[in-house]
Amino acid sequence: ARLVVLVSGSGTNLQALLDAIGDDPEGFGARIVAVGADRNGIAGLERARAAGIPTFVCTVKDHATREEWDRALTGATAAYEPDLVVSAGFMKIVGKDFLARFGGRFVNTHPALLPSFPGAHGVRDALAYGVKVTGCTVHFVDDGVDTGPIIAQGVVEVRNEDDEAALHERIKEVERQLLVEVVGRLARNGYRIEGRKVHVGE
Ligand code: GRF
Numbered sequence: 001a002r003l004v005v006l007v008s009g010s011g012t013n014l015q016a017l018l019d020a021i022g023d024d025p026e027g028f029g030a031r032i033v034a035v036g037a038d039r040n041g042i043a044g045l046e047r048a049r050a051a052g053i054p055t056f057v058c059t060v061k062d063h064a065t066r067e068e069w070d071r072a073l074t075g076a077t078a079a080y081e082p083d084l085v086v087s088a089g090f091m092k093i094v095g096k097d098f099l100a101r102f103g104g105r106f107v108n109t110h111p112a113l114l115p116s117f118p119g120a121h122g123v124r125d126a127l128a129y130g131v132k133v134t135g136c137t138v139h140f141v142d143d144g145v146d147t148g149p150i151i152a153q154g155v156v157e158v159r160n161e162d163d164e165a166a167l168h169e170r171i172k173e174v175e176r177q178l179l180v181e182v183v184g185r186l187a188r189n190g191y192r193i194e195g196r197k198v199h200v201g202e
Contacts, residue, residue, distance in 0.1 A: 001029060001030040001031075001083040001084050001186075001187035002030070002031065002033045002080065002081060002082045002083045002084075003017070003030045003031065003032045003033060003082060003083070003084050003085070003086055003183070003187070004032070004033060004034045004035070004036060004077050004080050004082040004084075004085045004086070005017065005032055005034075005035050005036070005048075005085075005086045005087075005088050006035075006036045006037065006038075006077075006085065006086070006087045006088065006090035007035060007036075007037050007042065007044030007045070007048075007088055007089055007090055008037060008038055008039060008042065008044070008089055008090050008091040008092070009042055009043070009044060009089050009091070010042070010043045010044060010089070011035075011042065011043050011044025011045075011046075011047045011048075011088070011089065012089075012172060012176060013088035013089055013109060013172070013175065013176055013179050014032075014035060014044055014047055014048065014088050014089075015047050015176075016176035016177070016179060016180050017032060017086070017088070017179065017180060017183060018032065018047065018051050018053075020180040020184065028184055028187070028188075029184055029187035029188035030083075030084070030183065030184070030187035032048075032051075032053055033053070033054070033080045033081075033082065034048075034053060034054045034055065034056060034077075034079075034080040034082075035047075035048035035053055035054070035055045035056075036055070036056045036057070036058065036073070036076060036077055036090075037055065037056075037057050037058075037090075038057070038058060038059060038060065038073075038090065038091065038092045039057065039059055040057050040059070044088075044089070045057070054080070056076040056077075056079075058072045058073040058076055060092065066095060067095060067097070069095075070094060070095030070096070070097045070098055071097050073094065073098055074094075074097045074098045074101050074102075077098070077101075077102065078101060082102070082105075083105065083187075084105050084106075084107065084183070084186060084187065085102045085105065085106045085107070086106075086107055086108075086109075086179070086183060087106070087107065087108040087109070087141065088109055088179065089109070090108075091120060093145060094106075094141070096143070099141070099142070099143055103141070103142070103143075104140065104193060106140065106141045107138055107139065107140055107141065107151065107182070107183070107186070108138070108139055108140075108141045108146070108148070109136060109137070109138050109175055109178070109179050110122055110136065110137045110138075110139065110146050111123050111134075111136050111168060111171045111172065111175060112125070112126050112134055112135065112136070112137065112171075113133075113134055113135045113136075113137060113153055113155070114137040114139060114146050114147075114150060114153075115146075115147070116131070116134075117129070117134070118145055118146035118147070119145060119146065122134075122146075123164050123167055123168040123171060124164050126158065126167075127158065127162060127163075127164055127167055131158055132157065132158055133155050133156065133157055133158060134155075134156055134158055134167070134171065135153055135154045135155040135156045135171065135174065136153065136154050136156070136171050136172075136174055136175035136178055137150055137152075137153045138150075138151045138152050138153075138178055138179055138182045139151055140193060140198065149193050149195070149196045149197065149198050150196075150198070151182050151186075151191075151198045151200070152178055152181070152182050153178075154174040154175065154177070154178045155174075156170055156171045156174050185200050185201060186200060188201070189201025
């Protein structure tokens with residue numbers, strides 16, 4: 001499968017995919033054909049370049065409207081003809097053009113146990129709420145925010161001494177493994193989505 005990965009930050013989830021694919025994309029079942037971002041100057045883009053992978057950047061403020069940005073992001077992604085698009089810390093909500101084109105083959109990873117704590121501050125919100133366990137969720141993206149059909153989740157304990165950074169780091173250790181496992185299975189075994197249920201490789 002051809003993957004396009006979208007990033008906005010450090011790109012450690014991207015790096016986990018790069019490391020898992022290594023020099024055996026056939027074995028993994030997928031290769032990353034491009035990495036897209038919504039901003040320049042992030043480590044995620046450096047990681048792609050270090051791996052010799054083409055990159056593209058679509059910055060919201062470079063476009064007159066959000067819809068035009070969405071169209072640009074859709075076109076830039078479509079140019080690489082991906083089978084699957086992976087949002088790995090991509091911090092923008094895509095619009096209707098992107099979903100029309102990639103809905104059903106666009107997955108996101110979120111650092112909380114959805115439907116708890118959706119949005120851009122899932123780790124902070126879980127910590128503030130005082131939950132004893134949190135975790136991460138890999139799901140298909142739909143037209144809501146972090147509301148699409150869930151593929152897999154991983155549980156992470158919250159410790160009394162945790163601050164947001166420490167907890168997020170512990171979540172990311174689980175999240176990176178979960179994302180690699182899910183993307184590999186989707187790519188190798190195929191899948192179908194029935195309502196809110198995802199059947200992988202059946
Ligand atoms: C991940 O925890 C992702 O779920 C969240 O932001 C983090 C991105 O980390 N949205 P990285 O850029 O993959 O290191």
